[in-house]
Each structure stands twice: as C-alpha cells, then as structure tokens.
Amino acid sequence: MDSESDLPPYSPHPAPTKTDLSAHTATLGDNATGPFVTLKVLSRVSSPRSPTFRDGEAITGSIEVGFPKPETVEAIEVGAECRVWDSTYYTILDGDKILDVHTTVWPAKISSPSSNSPLVSSPTTKHRPEKLQGRLSFPFSLELPRQLTLKKGMTATQYYLPPTFRESGSPFMTQYSLVARIRRGIFHTDYQLSMIFIYAPSLQPSPAAPLRQTARLDDKHLLGIEDESEGWMTLNPVVIQGTMFGLRPIQMEVTLSVAAPLSYTSGSVVLCSLTLDSADGEALDLLSSPTIPKVCIRRQFYSPPYKFHADDDVAHAVWRHKESSMQTLQKRYLEGEIRLPVDLKSNCVFRDFTISYSLAMLPFEAAGFSWQGKHEPFLTQAVEISAC
Template sequence: MDASSPPRYRRFSRPGPAPQSADLPAYTRRNTLAQPIARREPVEHIYPLSDSKGRPWASLSLMSSAKSGKSAPTFFEKENINGSFQLTAEKGDSIQSVTVNVTGRIITGSSLDDTYVFLNQSLSLWSKTESRSSGAATKLLGTCHWPFSIPLPKAVSLKDSGDDTLYRLPETFLERHTRASVSYELSVLVSRGKLRADSQIKTRFGYIPSTRPDPPSLLRQLAYRENSLLPGPEVDPVGWKTSPTAVVRGTIFKTRQAAVHCMLSLANPLSYTRGTVIPCRMILESNDSQALDMFSCPSAPMVTLRRCVRFQNPLTSTKREVDWIESYEDVSRAVLWPATDGNEAPYSRSLEGEIKLPKDIASSSSIGRFTVSYTVVVSSFETTGFTPSSSQPILAEPVTIATTHARDCPRPLAYAPPAYAPLPVPRHHNDFYASPATLRVGR
C-alpha cells in the first residue's frame, strides 16, 4: 500500500459504535486575542552629555512610540525619527561639525568582521565648512538648538555585497541565547579640530516593520464577524491548507507494531499576526482502534510553532562555500480538542485547535545574511505506551508571522475552551547547526 495515501478500512472491527471523546463543557466563545492597539502618544527620551566635571553641556532628545521615556526608543515603519540636539558652546571651542547618524547592523559574533552594516544614514545639523560657504557665522557660541526629522527607508539593497535585491528593513532582534542579532543605533557626533577630542551621544532604538497577512477566506471572516464556529476544510476548502498524509509508525506497549495516518490543516493564507492564533485541524486514521484512541487524545499530538534563526558567519567560511548557522526553538504549542463538527467514521478521529502566538514574538524577516523563519511542525505523539520508530518530524508547514492585522478584516477569535490550558512547550531551545547553504526543518 502507498504510504502517502490513507488505507481503506473495513467499516467495523468490533461491535458497537466507535469510541467518542468526552463531551466538552459548555462555554461562551470569547475574543481573548490582541485587539487593535491605538498608536501611543509620543514619549520623550533625553540623553545628556556631561564634561569632565559632571556639568551637562549637550543633550539629545528623541520622540518615539515606546511605552515610556525610560524604555529604548521605538519606531514603526513609515514613522520619522523626530528629535533635537542642543549644546552649549564656550568661547574657544573648536567645533567643526555636528552630525546625526542612523545605523542598522547584523551582528553574528564578537569580532568586527562579524558585523554587517545594512543601513547607514547621516544628517548634518551644522558644519563650519557649510557655514563659511553660505556666509553664516563659522563659530558656535552659547546655546545652540537643532531639531531634526529623519525618515527611515522601507527597504534597502545590499549593493556592497553584490546583492541588488531590495530587502524590507528587519525588525530589531536581540535575544540572550541567540548568537545573531539585528541592532539599530542613532548617534550624534560633535567633531572638533585635530587637537581636541570629539564628543558623541548614542543610543540603540527598536524598529518594527509593518507586515500584514493576506485576508482570510470569506467564510472564515464571516465566522469571526458572527462569533460562530470556524468552518472546516470540508466546508471551506479555500480557507485551509491541508498537508499530504503522513504515516506515524511505532510500537505499542513494547509488544506490537502500529501505524496511524495523519493529516494537518492550517488556516489559509499561511500568514498570521502575532498576538492572535493559528487555527489548525488534524485528522487521524487507522484500523488499529487502540492506537487511534491513544493518538486522538488532545494532549498527545506534539504540534508546535518552530522558529529558525539562520545566519552566516564569514569567519567560519571556506573559500568554496559559506557556512550557515541555524538555531531552532519551539516557541508555542497547539492546544487541541475533539472537533465539534467532526463526522467521524469508526476508524477516523478529528481534532481542532489553535497555536497561540505571543504578542512579542519576532516577526518573519530576511535580509542578506540573516533570516527569521517559522514552521508549524508535528514532531511526535506523547502518549503512554507508544514508542515511535523515528525521531524525525512527521509533518512540517512553513508559515509567516506578521506584525499587523489584515486590512479591512475582522480580528481573529480565540476558540479554545476555557478548560484547555496552554500546554508546555517542548525544550528544543536554540540547537545550533552549521551547514553549507542548506536549510533543515526540525532536528
């Protein structure tokens, strides 16, 4: 029999109806997901600069969308970096120029060679040379104040690396246990003559791109608007992406072999806003009723959202190939329950569920040597008495994590019954691989 297609089963193998799961408790469906957040009022961040005696003589002020002035400045796509710089110049201070610099870097190690600059913008606030050519005063004296507004580009090209592809600016990415990071920095440089030291104020800031999923199917939108059940793949085939059938093989109670056919469906399109959920369905089929009962327990399937951070480290590369380093982490696990609309045959079980996406999960991004990607993985079944014959992932489906909601669409609803608490995430945290230009799914 072809392992890629489900087997044909006899209608009954034992008298009586197929075993049914316990009825779910009655509950009222609630929208517990992230609601659209009104853009915060700008907050001010102030960074003073003091002389050797502790007296402040310059300060940088930034207005941003951060939670508070004590947090790092945060800017969204299409927002300008608005701020001002102020200094007090004394007589004899040989200031030559005042320049604002905005830099975006990919950092893959501790060496300077492990840093790649993908964004570099400069804005001159004042220059002695420019003042001379315009007939203005060529020396600064007293309190000087310069407001500025710097637009960030939506995309950049990496021409110095021979790559003319346009890349959307990636989201700030900095995690303690991951080697690679994406960092943005703003600095103000006060340049002086050769006999005087330059002065600089700098701060890191967060950047959040505006990425949206495509609209869900019309039937799924209708379900969200009417607060009704999501239609399954049989009713709404456009609204779901169903995987090919996979066969899970193993040993039950160390005495006999068993095989269960598994299909996973994810809500289409395969792009989801963080802070919401990934709706999922699972169909299990087998002529082994005991194995089917074991596998269809809602806590048995190990369905997770797996993140892969993939980057290049030039120092470890050979002349013939560039090594990619990959770090995997399971960031969220699906909550499943018996399907409420399942028309189950005696040797078929249906589960429905969702994978809750943390509000602060990093969005999908790719720029040159750095990529953050996600895959929904069925890695195993955790049920007492079953030993799988393979540790490889059973099913894997790439998905995209966006930062904002689909345009002009109802917000997704959470359908998990209150009794079904989030399950613990398996500890596949930050396993590192080095491979020549190949991307592996799973471990």
C-alpha cells in the first residue's frame, strides 16, 4: 500500500467538557400528532448552524422516535457519511461515498421503555421486524477514523480525512452528514433524517521557542529577533530595484524574518520582522513606512484533475517601526504581526485536491516609486496552518 510520506502529523484535541457543548436537533414529522424522528447531536459551539467535530472527537447524541400507533420497525441506525462532489454535484471519486461509519441502536441497544412508551412486541432477533409504539430514545456514539484508504486501479493510497470544504469558485466540495434511518422492512417506506455537520481536522503545531513560551506565560512583550534569534527563521534577502520619481535608480535589500517553527494555529498571531538596507536615504524613508511593505499569508487550492488553481490572501501583516541597536543610516527595522482568521482550514492533501499555505512578500507600492519586474511576490515560504 502506498502512503503519503509528506502528510503532516495529526493530533486529537482534548475532549470538550459539557459546558463547551451545544445541542443541535433536526426533526422529521410532527411530534405532536404523528410519527416523528428527532436527531440530537452534541458538539462544540464553534458554529451556530451546524455541529462541528475535530479529529479524535466522538460524535455523541440520541435518536428519539415517536409512534402514536404500532409501527413495523426492522432496525434503527445512525451513521456518519462523507461525500465528495464536483461543481455539478456528481461525485468525483469512485463510488458514491468516501466514508460511511454507522451503528445500529435498535434492537441491539434498546433500553427499557417507560410506562407511557410501551414496546408492543419485544424484539427476539435482529433481522425480524417488530412493532414499536410510543416515544423511545436511543443514545449513540460514533468515532470517525483519522485516515481512510482509497483505491485507484491497483494502487491503494492512505489519506487523512479531508475537512469540510466549500469555497466559491471551487469545482469541488466535501460534505459530511449524520443520517438517522428507521428501517421498516419490505413493503414499507423507510424514515430517513439527515443533519449536515462540519469536520475540521487539525495539525499538531510544533511548540514555540522556549523564551517566547515563557514570555507568553508571564504576560510579557513578545520577543523579537534580537532577543531570541533561535526562535526565528530568516529568509533569503530580496533585492528590489526600481526608480524614484521616474528619474533616480535605486536598489534596496529587504530581509524578512518570521517566528519559527513555521506551523501556526488558526486565530493565532504570526510575528515577523523586516530589515531594509539601502544607500538611498530618501528611498529608505519612503519604503520603510509601516503602510508600504506587503507581507501576507496566502492560501492555495489545487485540483489537478480539473486544472484548477486559486490563490487568496487570508491575512496581512501590520507593521510598526522598531528601534534597534543595529540601526544605521542605511538600515531601517520594522516589526509586525499577522493575525490569522479563526476559521482557516488545516493544510490538506487529498486525492483530487490540496489546500496549502505560504508566507508571501508582495511588491511594494508607494507614490514616487516604481519597481522593475513583474507583479509577482518577491518571495514565498511554505507554512502549515492548524485549525484551532
């Protein structure tokens, strides 16, 4: 079996406490006058509309059924499914579903009915339809696998489960759902109820450098590159060439440093530092203004089968001047931070699509300055994002 050798490590989040959970419900039918099925799920409170689960978290809840009169029931099941669709809502992978994890809660796990919820006929075999009447509730718990194996021809490849994904303009989407089924046997129509949920796998970010961890715990100012050089990665310098006011050619060397390791959590702050070096003092003053340097976190979507590639900048650096003992007439120093959105998805490598991130320095734009070159990033550096 082949495997993705460069897959990032995954680590489960701590189990949420009861105070962290919210209930989501969906109902089929009228629970006042007719047969009904209610699916109740407990999840994190990160989405008001859909339950949300991380890798390593159990999906827990209950199925409540109500039958005013005896109803033939063969089995009551609940399952978690994942489908991958293309833009025309046809599946792009072999088979209809890439994931189907389900459990039978009745008859295998039936509990004693209350006095006002009589069981008309006690089940004696799992395969024989029985009749149920009244209100009954069945708890359930499902665990999603962290990985699955997909086959293409004679090759089997293992992947981590992809996140819920639906972006404007993308030719594909992934959708997870919980499905409750009341199987009623032959000559009877099954009852089926679905609830969409969000799946957000998370990477395990590497720990920050020791001094920065101590500063954070002690509520001190975050440390710069001069205070803790081993906690930073300095990228190769970029040489910018251009003209001032269309007359005077200038050259400037720009060096970007970023907090290491290059693995960050959504909702966190990425620290960065910028050094500008030039013999032209006027150009140095102009381009070292905090509003001029453009550094961002860029997200990339790839789908080779669809020849699809899209980039979008999800967060930008905010700069300020920094006094430095190394400062000279030919150098300026800026320190900055990039605040990552809380809803960023983790890096993902899946069969027909990839989600990745990079740190990008974009061309500087300033009145009176024009650079020589294409409108492309001066530099890019791959980074990893972990969903919080």
